[in-house]
Amino acid sequence: MIRSFGMIDIFYLLAAARWTIMLTVVAFLGASLVGITIAVFRVVPFWPLRWFAVGYIQVVQGTPLLVWLFGLYFGLSILGFPVNPWFAAAVAFSAYGGAFLGEIWRGALVSIAKTQWEAGASLGLSFFEQLRYVIVPQSVRVAIPPTVGFLVQLIKNTSLAATIGLVELTREGQLTSAATFRPFVVYLTVAALYFLMCFPLTQWSRSLERKLHGAR
Amino acid sequence: MALVELNHVTKRYGALTVLDDVSLSVQKGEIIAVIGRSGSGKSTMLRCINGLERIQGGDITVDGVRVNDPATNLRNLRQQVGIVFQSFNLFPHLSVAGNITLAPRVVKGKDPGMAREVALDVLRRVGLEDKIDAFPDELSGGQQQRVAIARSLAMDPQVMLFDEVTSALDPELTGEVIKVLEAMANKGMTMILVTHEIGFARRFGSRVVFMHQGRIWEEGAAAATLASPRTPELETFLNAVLH
Ligand SMILES: Nc1ncnc2c1ncn2[C@@H]1O[C@H](COP(=O)(O)OP(=O)(O)OP(=O)(O)O)[C@@H](O)[C@H]1O
Ligand SMILES: [Mg+2]
Numbered sequence: 001m002i003r004s005f006g007m008i009d010i011f012y013l014l015a016a017a018r019w020t021i022m023l024t025v026v027a028f029l030g031a032s033l034v035g036i037t038i039a040v041f042r043v044v045p046f047w048p049l050r051w052f053a054v055g056y057i058q059v060v061q062g063t064p065l066l067v068w069l070f071g072l073y074f075g076l077s078i079l080g081f082p083v084n085p086w087f088a089a090a091v092a093f094s095a096y097g098g099a100f101l102g103e104i105w106r107g108a109l110v111s112i113a114k115t116q117w118e119a120g121a122s123l124g125l126s127f128f129e130q131l132r133y134v135i136v137p138q139s140v141r142v143a144i145p146p147t148v149g150f151l152v153q154l155i156k157n158t159s160l161a162a163t164i165g166l167v168e169l170t171r172e173g174q175l176t177s178a179a180t181f182r183p184f185v186v187y188l189t190v191a192a193l194y195f196l197m198c199f200p201l202t203q204w205s206r207s208l209e210r211k212l213h214g215a216r
Numbered sequence: 217m218a219l220v221e222l223n224h225v226t227k228r229y230g231a232l233t234v235l236d237d238v239s240l241s242v243q244k245g246e247i248i249a250v251i252g253r254s255g256s257g258k259s260t261m262l263r264c265i266n267g268l269e270r271i272q273g274g275d276i277t278v279d280g281v282r283v284n285d286p287a288t289n290l291r292n293l294r295q296q297v298g299i300v301f302q303s304f305n306l307f308p309h310l311s312v313a314g315n316i317t318l319a320p321r322v323v324k325g326k327d328p329g330m331a332r333e334v335a336l337d338v339l340r341r342v343g344l345e346d347k348i349d350a351f352p353d354e355l356s357g358g359q360q361q362r363v364a365i366a367r368s369l370a371m372d373p374q375v376m377l378f379d380e381v382t383s384a385l386d387p388e389l390t391g392e393v394i395k396v397l398e399a400m401a402n403k404g405m406t407m408i409l410v411t412h413e414i415g416f417a418r419r420f421g422s423r424v425v426f427m428h429q430g431r432i433w434e435e436g437a438a439a440a441t442l443a444s445p446r447t448p449e450l451e452t453f454l455n456a457v458l459h
Binding site: 115129133 | 266268290291292295305319323371
């Protein structure tokens with residue numbers, strides 16, 4: 001049965017966009033937790049942790065996200081641990097995004113001059129106090145633009161979650177397109193919705209960058 | 217007992233020996249002027265004293281505590297030893313007050329009100345109490361360096377290390393920093409200064425240490441040593457610096 005593309009479809013697409021946003025938020029929070037850990041491990045003066053973090057980043061960046069999604073979702077079910085697709089997506093995106101954010105944030109941390117660490121150390125601050133009070137506050141401005149860039153990629157990449165059965169924006173677009181047989185209009189709408197989510201972020205990042213550039 | 221004691225200290229970077237059997241003993245209240253050519257190991261010696269660099273041989277003690285003992289709490293040690301660098305190294309994201317109160321609050325656990333009192337007190341000593349809420353990039357080089365000195369003083373150290381603290385400054389600004397150093401000297405602070413200000417070394421140094429190729433080549437009472445060097449290396453160095 002072919003029906004026409006109408007208000008109700010736009011409504012469905014909007015509803016699905018909510019899931020895209022939800023997925024992005026969960027993925028970003030998870031990826032941030034992993035990313036902070038990895039970034040700190042990369043700069044800690046204890047080599048086993050540094051090596052672990054390097055290894056983790058290498059492995060994750062050397063494998064497709066789709067493999068992580070399939071592995072977690074289908075792989076675990078076959079092994080007798082059926083998992084909820086939300087859970088699988090959250091873990092996969094956190095693990096995957098964490099490696100990228102970890103690299104981004106490590107870059108921001110090491111962009112701060114070594115003399116700043118030394119000034120902190122000379123005053124008696126411990127490693128973590130140097131990190132917390134001296135290094136991190138200064139590296140935030142360096143980290144913001146690439147972090148927003150990552151977030152924009154993440155919004156688009158959440159469409160991969162459709163492969164394990166989550167009906168987010170792209171998947172809903174597919175379904176609508178199949179039902180209405182109006183792929184052009186449908187995907188144009190889908191694209192516009194993604195754009196509406198990403199565009200404000202890039203604008204916001206630009207203005208922040210300008211503001212922080214002018215400030216100290 | 218000496219406040220700072222270096223016993224046969226050796227420091228290497230890979231195959232390069234930067235400190236070669238360095239021994240030095242600094243009594244409370246002494247002012248040691250360390251001079252020497254670029255690369256002779258002056259900065260490295262200071263950095264070893266507060267444990268910023270590890271040493272490969274010998275012993276360093278500050279107030280009887282071994283710096284190079286892995287069991288030593290560097291956090292405690294560094295509260296006894298202040299260091300000021302050539303490039304100030306203020307924290308650019310913090311105000312003058314923020315720079316000065318950070319360690320008293322975080323390391324010593326002072327409450328913000330008390331820490332600010334300390335900041336005001338040390339800023340008065342460097343003549344900058346009106347700049348307490350300025351940010352580092354709003355200050356001249358000389359003012360930044362005085363804030364850096366105040367930041368160290370706020371921890372109430374027993375000994376202060378200065379690494380060419382006037383080298384990055386214009387001559388007019390050098391004067392204001394030297395004045396602060398002189399005031400500290402008059403108050404009896406124990407100081408080890410790497411300096412190219414031979415005049416300052418002569419007037420205020422209790423002793424001069426001349427470093428050459430990672431060794432303490434010559435050492436003695438400031439005025440006498442500078443007036444009549446015993447080694448040709450020091451003579452050559454002084455001629456180069458003074459002319
Ligand atoms: N992190 C390092 N790695 C390798 N070599 C180093 C390092 N730091 C210093 N050196 C070397 O150690 C030697 C002594 O350096 P140091 O900075 O102590 O000299 P200095 O007397 O302070 O010289 P300057 O007057 O130029 O400041 C130099 O040959 C320098 O190249
Ligand atoms: Mg030096």
